[in-house]
Each structure stands twice: as structure tokens, then as C-alpha cells.
Amino acid sequence: xxxxxxxxxxxxxxxxxxxxxxxxxxxxxxxxxxxxxxxxxxxxxxxxxxxxxxxxxxxxxxxxxxxxxxxxxxxxxxxxxxxxxxxxxxxxxxxxxxxxxxxxxxxxxxxxxxxxxxxxxxxxxxxxxxxxxxxxxxxxxxxxxxxxxxxxxxxxxxxxxxxxxxxxxxxxxxxxxxxxxxxxxxxxxxxxxxxxxxxxxxxxxxxxxxxxxxxxxxxxxxxxxxxxxxxxxxxxxxxxxxxxxxxxxxxxxxxxxxxxxxxxxxxxxxxxxxxxxxxxxxxxxxxxxxxxxxxxx
Numbered sequence: 547x548x549x550x551x552x553x554x555x556x557x558x559x560x561x562x563x564x565x566x567x568x569x570x571x572x573x574x575x576x577x578x579x580x581x582x583x584x585x586x587x588x589x590x591x592x593x594x595x596x597x598x599x600x601x602x603x604x605x606x607x608x609x610x611x612x613x614x615x616x617x618x619x620x621x622x623x624x625x626x627x628x629x630x631x632x633x634x635x636x637x638x639x640x641x642x643x644x645x646x647x648x649x650x651x652x653x654x655x656x657x658x659x660x661x662x663x664x665x666x667x668x669x670x671x672x673x674x675x676x677x678x679x680x681x682x683x684x685x686x687x688x689x690x691x692x693x694x695x696x697x698x699x700x701x702x703x704x705x706x707x708x709x710x711x712x713x714x715x716x717x718x719x720x721x722x723x724x725x726x727x728x729x730x731x732x733x734x735x736x737x738x739x740x741x742x743x744x745x746x747x748x749x750x751x752x753x754x755x756x757x758x759x760x761x762x763x764x765x766x767x768x769x770x771x772x773x774x775x776x777x778x779x780x781x782x783x784x785x786x787x788x789x790x791x792x793x794x795x796x797x798x799x800x801x802x803x804x805x806x807x808x809x810x811x812x813x814x815x816x817x818x819x820x821x822x823x824x825x826x827x828x829x830x831x832x833x834x835x836x837x838x839x840x841x842x843x
Contacts, residue, residue, distance in 0.1 A: 549695040549720070549813060555760075556580035556808040557589040559786040559799045561768030566595050566610070570618070573635075574625060576806055581629040583808045587694045589634040591766045591786075592702050592727040593648070596638070598766070598782070602774045603678040611640035619651055619659060627657030632692050634699060636725040638679075639664070648680045650699045650725055652690045661690030665701040666710065673731065673772070673780055676703075687713035695720040695813065698759070702726045705750050705763065709837070715757035716826070720813065722753055726765040729782035743783050743801070751793035758820040760796075760811050761789045767804060791819040 558576030562569045573594050580588045593599075595618060599607045612618060618637055626633045632655060639649035639662075648665035664683030668676045687710055689696040698719025704710045705724045714722060728746060730739045754761040767784035787798040788809045799805040820826070836842055 549693075550586070551812070551814055553587060553694055553811045553813055554583070554585045554808060555587040555589070555721070555762060555788065555811055556583070556585035556806060557762055557764035557786050557788065558591065558594075559764060559767050559784055559803075559805045559807070560591065560594065561782075561804055562594070562597050562766060562770070564597055569595050570621070572804075574621075577622075577625060577631070577633060578629065579806055580808055581631050583806075585631065585808050587632045587634070587692075587697075587721075589723055589762050589764045590636060590725060591764045592636045592725040593638060594636055594725075594766070597770050598727045598780065600676045600679060601673050601770070601772045601777070601780065603675050604773070607679065608640075608646065611638045611646050613641075614639050614649060614651055614662060615659060619653065622651075623653045623657040623659065626653040626655055630655050632660070632694050632697075634697070634723055634725065636701065641681075645681055646679055647683060648676065648701055649683075650701050650723075652692060652697060652699060655693050660692045661688075663688075663690070663699045663701065665704060667703045667707055669703045673777060687717065689714055689717050689719040698722045700724050702728060705746070705753070708753065708756065711753035711757055715759060719757075720759060720816065721811070722750075722757070722759055722761045724750060724761070724763045726763055726786075727782065728765055729770075729780040732769070732778040732781050739783070743785060747785065747787065750787075751789050751795075754789045754791055755793040755823075756825060758791045758823060758825070759816050760791055761787075763787055763789075767799075767802065791816045 698714030
């Protein structure tokens with residue numbers, strides 16, 4: 547499959563409500579807008595169909611999950627075919643009763659499912675009780691081959707782990723993609739909020755640098771209340787961005803508004819960067835055995 551040398555990519559940063567139909571309509575509108583601007587690869591944020599429900603543990607929430615293939619992939623697949631674009635969606639997957647995943651799905655230009663990735667690293671922190679809902683992924687770190695190239699799709703908490711990005715790159719990923727739902731505790735001081743957001747951006751830009759590939763990071767935006775009333779909810783910080791293979795910021799959204807980012811990538815640039823900075827060549831895999839340990843005691 548021949549990939550284009552120049553590729554227009556887009557991400558849709560949106561806020562969500564408890565109305566799933568409205569959320570999906572907003573995602574679809576963003577996809578249509580991106581396609582009208584020439585984007586051929588369009589990325590949606592993590593769990594774009596619903597509120598970020600992991601602030602609490604509630605068994606009724608499992609009713610939100612859907613099969614893959616299912617209603618959302620049918621809708622987005624038809625849209626991908628209509629617009630001749632590749633779409634990266636993020637869904638609450640019902641694999642079986644009692645078995646659920648946080649899954650990214652890639653829809654090809656012919657409407658088919660090109661592949662999926664099940665989130666591997668599952669957080670369990672105040673406001674982010676994902677281990678209650680999601681079984682860790684079992685598909686590994688395998689890029690998804692599409693008409694626009696090999697996509698290294700990961701999800702949110704995965705973005706903090708250099709191993710995940712490296713394994714995707716080693717398997718041939720040409721772009722790293724992170725659908726995300728991350729935000730501040732409104733009670734945090736402004737300086738602490740800045741440190742958290744900056745760490746998030748730095749980590750992902752570092753994956754671009756270390757692997758010589760572009761990064762697309764699509765985060766949600768807006769305040770979502772804690773259903774239990776035990777906290778002040780989460781202020782999702784937006785700041786979605788697209789970075790080049792040297793970590794350079796090509797486009798960046800703000801932390802308060804719904805935004806669409808569209809950027810043209812020069813896919814030959816990664817080849818040139820890897821020639822100048824050949825990190826894969828100089829890796830000392832003969833001395834990395836301890837990376838398979840949780841910790842060196």
C-alpha cells in the first residue's frame with residue numbers, strides 16, 4: 547500500500563455532555579469540517595461518545611459499552627467511505643459480558659475496520675478509576691496498516707510510557723497517535739496545573755524525538771462534574787497538538803475551546819531525521835535486559 551508523501555492530518559478537540567447522540571454529532575461535524583479542509587487522517591479524542599465516566603465506579607455505566615463492529619463503527623465507517631478519509635475513533639468496547647476494553651478503532655477509506663488497539667496501560671487514580679471498567683489490552687503494540695501509512699495508535703495513559711512508543715516505532719509505525727482524556731483537579735494551584743500540562747506535552751514530544759516520527763495527541767476540553775459530588779470534577783485541559791519528528795509543535799489548541807487542528811505532514815521528513823539522528827542504530831539492546839523487570843532491587 548503506497549502512502550502519500552504529503553499527508554493532511556486533523557484532530558477534533560471537543561467538550562462532551564451526557565447526551566451521547568449530541569457528542570457523536572459533534573465528532574461527525576468535526577470530521578466533516580476536517581475533510582472539507584483536505585484532511586485524509588482524522589483523529590478523535592478518547593471516549594468521544596460520552597462523558598469521561600471513570601470519575602466514579604458505577605456498574606450501570608457498562609450499559610454505555612458497545613461491540614466492535616457495532617453502531618459507532620458502522621456510522622463512522624460509512625462516514626469514512628463517504629468522505630474518503632481514515633478516522634481514528636475511541637470506544638468503550640464490550641468484548642463479552644463482564645469483559646470490556648478502552649479501544650481505539652481505525653476506519654479505512656472504504657468503510658472497513660483497518661484495525662484496533664486496546665489500551666494497555668490502565669490507570670487507577672482519584673478521578674481516573676479505569677481499572678474498574680477496562681481490562682488491559684491483549685493486542686500488543688502493533689501498528690495498523692492503512693492507506694495513509696502505518697499508524698501507531700495508543701491511548702491516553704499509554705502516552706507516559708516510552709516503551710510503548712518505542713515498540714510501535716520498532717514495528718514500523720510512521721505516526722504516533724494518542725486519543726486522550728486528561729485534565730486538572732480544579733482545586734490544584736495554577737503552578738501545579740502548569741507543571742502537569744507541560745509534563746504531558748514534553749513526554750509526547752520526546753516520543754516524537756526519540757523515534758523520529760510525528761505525534762498527534764487529541765485531548766478533550768471542558769469541565770465534567772463528579773457524579774458522586776465528592777470532588778470538584780475534572781477540568782479537561784485541551785491543548786491538543788500535532789508535533790513533527792523533531793518534537794517541533796506544528797499546531798496546538800488552547801485549554802478552553804473546542805477546536806479543529808489541520809496540518810500537512812511531510813512524511814519524507816521522518817526518513818531524513820532518522821538518517822541524521824539514528825537512535826535505532828545505536829540502541830544497546832545487549833544491555834537492556836533489565837527493562838523486562840518491574841524494578842532493579
